[in-house]
Amino acid sequence: MRAVIQRVRSASVSVNGEVKGAINGGYLVLLGVGAQDTEAECERLSRKMIDLRIFADENGKTNLSLKDVGGELLVISQFTLYADCRKGNRPNFLQAKEPKEAERLYEYFCELCSREVHTEKGVFGAEMLVKLENDGPFTVILE
Numbered sequence: 001m002r003a004v005i006q007r008v009r010s011a012s013v014s015v016n017g018e019v020k021g022a023i024n025g026g027y028l029v030l031l032g033v034g035a036q037d038t039e040a041e042c043e044r045l046s047r048k049m050i051d052l053r054i055f056a057d058e059n060g061k062t063n064l065s066l067k068d069v070g071g072e073l074l075v076i077s078q079f080t081l082y083a084d085c086r087k088g089n090r091p092n093f094l095q096a097k098e099p100k101e102a103e104r105l106y107e108y109f110c111e112l113c114s115r116e117v118h119t120e121k122g123v124f125g126a127e128m129l130v131k132l133e134n135d136g137p138f139t140v141i142l143e
Contacts, residue, residue: 001041001105002081004030007054007138011074013122014129021120026071028132031109032081033102035095042105045142046112054138062138066117073113076122076130077106099125 005027012022029049034041055064055071066073079102083091096102103124113119122128 001034001037001045001109001143002032003045003049003142004078004081005049005052005054005140005142006030006132007135008074009133009135011130011132013074013076013120014131015123015126020123020128021074023072023074023118023120025069025135026066026117027073028130029073029075030078030081031075031106032078033097033105034082035097037097037105039105039108042109042112046109046116048142050113050116052140052142054140072118072120074120074122075106075110075113076128077102077124 008023008026008028010024011028013020027049050067051065053065054062055066055069057063079093079096082093082096084093084095085091097105106124110119110121
């Protein structure tokens with residue numbers, strides 16, 4: 001499982017011109033589900049992400065977590081995080097989980113996150129327009 005986490009001041013996702021999810025500060029998360037991933041990876045990664053301390057405290061040190069600052073999540077499914085571009089010019093996605101099972105794990109991940117913080121999400125498998133206002137910018141990758 002791979003997550004690109006961007007600290008944002010705001011973010012939203014739209015499908016066919018209709019906003020499906022929006023947050024006012026927190027993390028925009030691009031989440032890829034790998035072929036070998038299970039519920040255990042969802043649990044580990046969601047906990048690590050929620051506890052990640054990348055917000056500034058009163059001294060300007062990155063010492064506060066999403067929960068500490070009352071931040072929110074916008075989680076977008078992103079199978080392209082498993083693109084393999086080593087051969088040729090067209091990526092293959094053989095390392096990504098098949099769609100039905102990937103969607104199940106994506107939903108499970110979002111459910112786990114929503115137990116801790118307000119969580120919005122995109123539409124699995126849809127063409128989405130994602131808008132964000134980066135804060136920092138501060139971007140990390142978790143696997």
